[in-house]
Amino acid sequence: MAAPGRRTADVSSSSPSPSPAAPSTGRRLLRTQTVANLGESIFDSEVVPSSLVEIAPILRVANEVEVENPRVAYLCRFYAFEKAHRLDPTSSGRGVRQFKTALLQRLERENDPTLKGRVHKSDASEMQRFYREYYRKYIQALQTVVNKDDRARLTKAYQTAAILFEVLRAVNDSQSVEVDQAILDTHIKVEEKKKLFLPYNILPLDPESTGEAIMRYPEIQAAVYALRNTRGLPWPKDQDKKPEEKNTGKDLLDWLQAMFGFQKDNVSNQREHLILLLANVHIRKIPKADQQPKLDDKALDDVMKKLFKNYKKWCKYLGRKSSLWLPTIQQEVQQRKLLYMGLYLLIWGEAANLRFMPECICYIYHHMAFELYGMLAGNVSPMTGENVRPAYGGDEEAFLTKVVTPIYKVIEKEAERSKTMKSKHSHWRNYDDLNEYFWSVDCFRLGWPMRADADFFKTPKDPYLNHLNGENRSAGNVHWMGKVNFVEIRSFWHIFRSFDRMWIFLILSLQAMIIIAWNGGTPSDIFDAGVFKKVLSIFISAAILKLGQAILDLVFGWKAKRSMSFAVKLRYVLKLISAAAWVVILPVTYAYTWENPTGLARTIKSWLGDGQNQPSLYILAVVIYMAPNILASMLFLFPFMRRILESSNVKVITIMMWWSQPRLFVGRGMHEGAFSLFKYTMFWIILLAMKLIVSFYIEIKPLVQPTKDIMREPIRTFQWHEFFPHGTNNIGVVISLWAPIILVYFMDTQIWYALFSTLIGGIYGAYRRLGEIRTLGMLRSRFESLPEAFNERLIPSDANKSKGLRAAFSSRPKASGDESEREKRAARFAQMWNAIITSFREEDLIDNREKDLLLVPDCKDRELDIFQWPPFLLASKIPIALDMAADSGGKDRDLTKRIKSDPYFSFAIRECYASFKNIINTLVFGQREKDVLVQIFTVVDKHIEEETLITGLNMKNLPALSKKFVELLELLQKNKEEDLGQVVILFQDMLEVVTRDIMEEQDLLETLDSLHGANSRKHEGITPLDQQDQLFAKAIKFPVVESNAWTEKIKRLHLLLTVKESAMDVPINLDARRRISFFANSLFMDMPNAPKVRNMLPFS
Template identity: 45%
Template sequence: AFIRLITVILDVMFVWRTRRTMSIFQMVRIVLKILVATIWMITLPIYYAKSRKNSVCSADQSWSQFGSRCLPQYMTAVAVYVMANSIEMALFFVPAVRSYMEMSDSRLCSIFSWWAQPRLYVGRGMQECHICLLKYSLFWILLLSCKLLFSYHFEVKPLVESTKQIMQISVSTYEWHELFPGVKNNVGAVLAVWTPITIVYFMDTQIWYSIFCAIFGGVYGIFRHLGEIRTMGMVRSRFLSLPAAFNARLIPPSSKKEKKRNIRSLLEEKFFRVMEVEKDGYIKFIAVWNQIVNSIREEDLISNRENDLMTMPISSDLGSGNIHWPLFLLTTKFSTALNMARDFDGEYWQLDKKVKKDRYLYSAVKECYNLLINFLDLLVVGDLEKRIISAIITEVKNTTNSSTFLSNFRMSELPVLHDKLIQLVEIFLENKHSQYEKLVKLLQDIFEIVTRDMMIYGQRITDLINCSKSLEEGDSCLLSLYEPPLFASKVPKPALNFPLPNSGSVKEQARRLFLLLTVKETAMDIPVNLEARRRISFFATSIFMDMPCAPKIRNMLSFSVMTPYYAEEVNFSEEELHSSQDGASILSYMQKIYPDEWKNFLERMGYKASDCLHDDHFSDQTNEEVRKWASFRGQTLSRTVRGMMYYQKAIKLQAFLDMAKDKDIREGYKTIESEYDRKRSIHSLSAQLDALADMKFTYVISCQMYGSQKASGDPRARDILDLLMSYPSLRVAYIEEKEEIGKDKPQKVYSSVLVKAINNLDQEIYRIKLPGPPIIGEGKPENQNQGIIFTRGDALQTIDMNQDNYMEEAFKMRNVLQEFHRHQQGRHPTILGLGEHIFTGSVSSLAWFMSYQESSFVTIGQRFLANPLRVFHVTRGGISKASKTINLSEDVFAGFNTTLRCGYVTYHEYMKVGKGRDVGLNQISKFEAKVANGNSEQTLSRDIFRLGRHFDFFRMLSCYFTTVGFYFSSLMSVLGVYIFLYGQLYLVLSGLEKAFINGAQTKNMKSLETALASQSFIQLGLLTGLPMMMEIALEKGSRTALTDFILMQVQLASVFFTFSLGTKSHYFGRTILHGGAKYRTTGRKFVVFHASFTENYRLYSRSHFVKGFELLFLLVVYNIYSRSYERSMAYILVTCSIWFMTITWLFAPFLFNPSGFAWSKIVEDWMDWTKWMNNQGGIGIQQDKSWQSWWNDEQCHLQHSLLSSRILEIILSLRFFIYQYGLVYHLDITQDNKNIVVYVLSWVVISGIFLLVKVKRNL
């Protein structure tokens, strides 16, 4: 009853400011709730006291007398109270009934809903199904059980005995002037011991959640087949089943297949059996696979040679099962078969069985043989020569069919034949008439090797051919006296058709045959680029995951993509690429971190790496390509546009595969892009594909400042126009501001304008006049809101300008859109969450840490949010309310809104998009500050209040610990360190610690140490590290996870995460106390330059440096005056973690700063900082120019803070007087005098020093 009364009072406090807008029914409800809670609070104690007086009854009383006299009235009151509250518990187990009552308009349900919850339009009917309720309830019951058992046995229970001893000790002598000497039981010491324990007791639930999230999220990911194919070796082993999985997931089923799909898909998805794939499935898979490989080559992730090794040729004999697998699967297979046959000792059927056991080995041998036969058939046109080759082929077929091949051929000569065949294919590749004589001689050598050295009965074939020739001429079967050299005859026609026809297919076959004969690399070494490996392995993994069946393109949902853009980089300029500081430019830095991609780029442009040591070798066109190459590796708009436009390419190819027949696919799938530039009619295939793609996909960039950039001649406007010309389907929406003459005075007119590119110019499509300035709330969501009116379709994908997309992922978009047709409890999804890959991890060690941190929070965290926690506010890219400050994190508020309105949010990991993160410490700190500010505003928002009120208890825990709970726990972690140190300082300086050690056997308080040791996990960043390791192990393997984790510690990952803890706690706590959240621009460029000390001081002075020096002073004073006992390992861990956090907060900005400890930079930074400190501030003086301007801006939040917040700030600042009060009585000058006069005199001395300094400064 007391807790219920407190709850009602808190409800009144939270809604107090809305009292003037409340309806009379809401006021009556609040008054009645207070009245009922107060009545129960008074009634239950009264009845309990009365029942204690009259609770003895005789055994021989009748039931009526027992009921009237002996049944305690207290139990009756309790029964009534429990019965009234048991309704809510019953409804918890029947969520469907509660949802019906909240959504119903009946009088009885309305009265109940009115009493249980405030009457709102939102927040009704959010209950989950029984299965979901059971899953997240069991999760939290298990978690809380483990947490409570651990806390009781290792935190609370051991400290009880120590507390009893402390309370029993009588302390009569203090080492300072005790202000409250009459207080009994050493209350101050008890508070100093129990306060940090209490904080950790409530805070460490976040640690338990992190542990359980990592375990259950990892297991859940395993069941969803994540990480099944992690390496190229796994890709090779599963490649045979890829066409079947591709055909089942990404190819629309025919009407006949749809009827059988349930049983068929069950067998495939549960047992992963390889299905029989029809020939069109192979053809379509090859077409898509080749498009993916070509896209990866265009992005310079692979070389031309790797492109050839990964491409699959489409042949006319696919229907017969002759699949030409990519050469990277067949590399070394032919040489392996060659060595196997040469050294084999046994029967031919044994060798044949051994070869066929390896599917790739058999395919390599068979394809090489068929290609060689095809080339000889194309090359040799002479009658005699054709008969010879035909006889040899016939002999090979007959001996293999009869299993006598090894007894008719000598396998020891195979290496010699292999070398000759390589020379033959090299001539095919050159295909020059000057090689004719060399070709003839080479063919004669091959004929000699085959017939004389290899074939045991080779002479018999020659005799039969000569005999056949003589019979045709009518002569006897005698050898001719004169015979022209074999393959050299030119009369009446040449024996060889050389040069070969100069067609693309012949060149491809020759190149493929040459690679089959010569490549020695294994499949695990191809491709070399790690990003290409990741993309291929993830695509292979994803098509084995559960996803909706793909519809035909004409039946898929149409969708739009929108990207907000303000004034970020579109492309890197020439000046940016080549400007250098300390000899490091952006281009040179990129060449160092992407060496293989730079080499592939030069190869694509026709240059050699050795010839291009300097950019002076490049032409203007190549310089423009270099600029694009660098921009595609940064966080630029051009990278985002290129990635999103893959959707259009994928839709066109998929539409072509839907409409075309097998013959059209074999002959025309490569000509789609070339036909695009031709003059087309309305009925041409390419025109139909373009029209269908435009119907299904729209891409709008909301460039808020494009109009002003054009007017000012900003080069970014030209870059945006270049994007419009490169992608004709791209559209740009911007805000145009003009002054028009009104009736009395000029007035500004705002319009939203949509443009496209026509004839190298932007042409206006639509113009919508706006009622006023569109930027009312935060800039990014308002920019999206003004552009969203130009989007079309059934779905909208919001993409930030630092994101990317990939061709292979674009092919899965129609499957993703089918998720909107799935429903749960009659609700269709409103938001679909997709996985993200952080592509900036290779830029710096900090970027690597951030990418892995995103892996833990975004990937494993959101996977667990969707199922089983059912939190349903996975973030998305924006579009929020027109409110400033409170909606700083606009994406999560979009999730809050859809949840409150019975929305259904899902998260799927079979598709990923790229995402860039900040790569420098200052950028990351600004981003962390923005997110912490946003979370504090969420804490104060009515959205999170309504969610907490309408969720049940366990779902409310899910909501708390997955949103604001993490930041609140971080704040409590830092606050716990302060309380622990100040408590220990109080015990040391007051003399209580000495008295406890001398007066009792109170050894080390292990419960306190154990609790704080668990809290140190947050300080060291291990709270983030556990989910991180689980996700890396899931996607890359346990060995890689362990290796990466050790490498991260060597690269000071713990320093980074501990430093980030200070950023989160400072900005979260300050915004909670004073408000004032604001958007902080971070910049998305490569950080290869030194940050000045002035900049670091402005960023970290209040959040880290001041707090770091305070902790340092606390630790030093405590270690000086502590007369401690023997230290335990837990105590050492606690103190070491605090020392580590202190040093990290003071020195991390210099550790992660390029040239941070170079002497020349130190001198330069000192001079710059001194100048900055001495400059006077004023109107128009920026923060980076004057200390005074920075200070005024840093303290501006106090001007708008509430009086209560200011008072609390003053109270918290009074902690610094503990130093003075304690240290004054420990100085030798006091001569052990504990009088209060000593403290007063210390103030006189301090005041005198301040006055002296002030007077001297004024002089």
């Protein structure tokens, strides 16, 4: 179990402690080693024994400064050892003796080495020098806080400086050396700043952090200003004596802490909590920035309404007025509301495990809020004659020690009992049992301040208590409360009591079907008067079953008889008496519906006398008997009426609802809507109708005639043992014939439920678009629609979005017509997708290769002017296309067919060609070479436009060109200057493949020949070496100035050209596959659209 409240240890002492005897120069620590070396990790602040938690910050500082000055770290550890000895002189705490021994051993080892490395002659001088350097290096350098990280470092530096001064003063006192005045002045500044720079979660609320970005939001400022309105609050006298604290940003929660004794860290946490709640509702109420100078009253009321919803219900349920009294002066209303909300959050934040008992928190808050009202109203206590003060005072941690801890101790004792008596649930209370104590007005007997001798605080271990289930409760004795409303009893009969409505329905339906099948065999026979009278006997069976149900209720609630209220006991008794009465009334009135009854009816009529038959009497009895069920059915059909009636405190309505169910605080008025109930009802009506039709025609009716025949023919001899030797009509044979059918009749409901739930669930899932993407193959086929679906679901938009059938049966989200808007949408999706893939790599679910295959470019490449899909969708497309083009023989039918059947085939080819052009044009800067490239790409683009690429060019050597280009990409990835010659040769090789093997344009060849032969016609004889320039020889920019975009482009194109195996198994990890499929599938579900961040509800 969690502790009732966790105290956060101060990082440093607020005032210096008594000075220990520090080691003098050259002094050695001598002590016999009693344990082995425990290692240095034991001195981390996380492993210090719980009784020595105060020295944890000192050891943390020692570890922090050890690298810069080992001697100062040694002195810190020595001071920690002395302080530990003062805290526990006898080493009685758990693990303290071992800790001290290990720390002493380390001090003995480090004394001489650190002494040799000391700069000054004495430890006092060394500490003062280091303190000055630390202040200058880590505090003065960070005075201008720029961001959150700088502020965190500065906060830590102030805490460390305070601990260093504590050690410094202890060392100086041990050597009788006074501390320099400059250091004392510095320490005063540190202490002042340390009070301001406190740890925080989200909001830095100290005065030094007003310029941070989050504190400049108008809604945050409005909430902060409202909380700091402390005008008119009666501060404690000890607070008035501290003028230096009057202007340090005190707010309403500080006042509540001073008056009620809450923990400092709890106050800090709930201050941020309340500000964020108010700011969230405020910005949703007033989205325009120019209307946010003041906290909106409607926002304040909304937060208050949600916060106190359960408390007000609790007060109404118990018939008590709430303690939320507001002043008549309008200017004080906002302050009073904030005080009430702050008090509730402080109670909740410090309640620990009491949060599992929400009505217990309501009880505590009810009294503390009344005390708050009394203090602010200036009420006078009738007991003391002085102004009202909190019952538990405002001492430090008073709420934790005096309110939370006693209740927690009760929980702890009950939990200990559960470990020794696991099978006896009636002998110990859990959280729900303890919380149910506060569902009754009797909880106010606990008093305020709470009486320590109250029943609630007693456990069976108390010596003066009687035995646990004893009934002799004499006046004045205090007994263990036990469970209040329910005590679990483990029994096989729970399967019948928990599903009583289903069992009763099946039994009565079976009886009716047997009667109909026996008396005609068709459902229309029920309209026959005689058959209808027989069918009416099912109400007698229903009364008998209700009697059994009442008996089971009484048995299951027997162990809670001591603690349950009188009204609940009376209900159990009346239910039993009523059920028993109907078991008598219905058979008697039924007997008088027949003129010549047979069987049991004749016997009953003979007991009461042969009077005139009165069918209407039985009908009247049935109507009266069914009246409560008819009322329950009406309330079931109209759930809004049931909510109103169950939440009502009117006596007549309370009694009426009490008969159907005991009045409980939890669960009242919690019902589904009318449409949901209609769907639920129709599901079961159709299911049971199908089940009963099949059972009647296949199970019941075929057995009726054989049963009649068996009962008419007497059997004299039996080959087996006769189980019913005195039975008539061969009852043993009839039972053996019907028993398996009856068993199947009751059990096949599960089969029908499985069939209907599968069918309805499949239709509903299709309607809600659940499981639309179940495999990675389906993900690949629908990946093109993911960006639009992502923006449609998760990106807030003011446009109306279709829902219902129209959205459910649409094949894909509606795409935006604006090209720039589509690019934005694709960029948003790429950012989220890449974050998911990166997280997979960080969790080691995928390797680097899979990561590269799954990533999507963050933004559109303007030079390519195409959308780039992740490589795992395009993997192996280019190698396949190259092979098909090489083997095409000038026919493009197969390749065209493949492109049309697989859209990613086209995407891969287009991206590869565009990237190829972009890289070549980027690397080449020579004018002659550019002219050649322009001619080549013009010819290719012309063939693409005319759709004659395969037929117009010789594609047989296209794989050779691809191989050369892959080699070029590998050199570009290395990007080394010494590879320039190879790059030039690769360009010339590719040019030769294109012009000699792929293209056959005569004009292009003549142009190249003229470029190559230009110099030879100008110069006769031997041309100088510096004038012999071949194409691309001096026209390549290499190495390239690298950038992230360039590197990603080269890597991506290399993957497209080289990955020949299919990426169907990417990623391989099953968990990564599951997460990707779930994310993609969730985008197509019919779920609420994401609101804007400013419109989102807070998580709390």
